[in-house]
Amino acid sequence: MIAFIASSVYVVMWAIDYHFFVPDFDVVxxxxxxxxxxxxxxxxxxxxxxxxxxxxxxxDYKNPLYFIGMTYIEILPVGILVSVIAALILKKKKQDNxxxx
Numbered sequence: 213m214i215a216f217i218a219s220s221v222y223v224v225m226w227a228i229d230y231h232f233f234v235p236d237f238d239v240v241x242x243x244x245x246x247x248x249x250x251x252x253x254x255x256x257x258x259x260x261x262x263x264x265x266x267x268x269x270x271x272d273y274k275n276p277l278y279f280i281g282m283t284y285i286e287i288l289p290v291g292i293l294v295s296v297i298a299a300l301i302l303k304k305k306k307q308d309n310x311x312x313x
Contacts, residue, residue, distance in 0.1 A: 215291030242266035
């Protein structure tokens with residue numbers, strides 16, 4: 213639940229940041245990805261495919277459900293992993309304290 217709440221705060225903050233401060237993020241990101249391929253010397257077919265993929269991403273990112281889903285996918289798995297690791301560490305320490313008492 214902690215990971216979900218923290219992720220929700222992240223999604224809301226990114227939505228505010230994206231819509232008010234970096235509304236061209238999707239376009240700049242797309243251009244960067246294509247430029248990265250060009251700099252690596254990729255074939256024209258690969259560059260064309262990446263350009264089409266990034267054009268689709270730019271279009272999809274305008275959909276609020278896609279935007280929210282992608283933002284959750286970015287942060288929620290890490291939050292869950294950190295929560296599970298913390299729970300395992302705290303569980304082990306609690307058992308150690310009981311054994312020594």
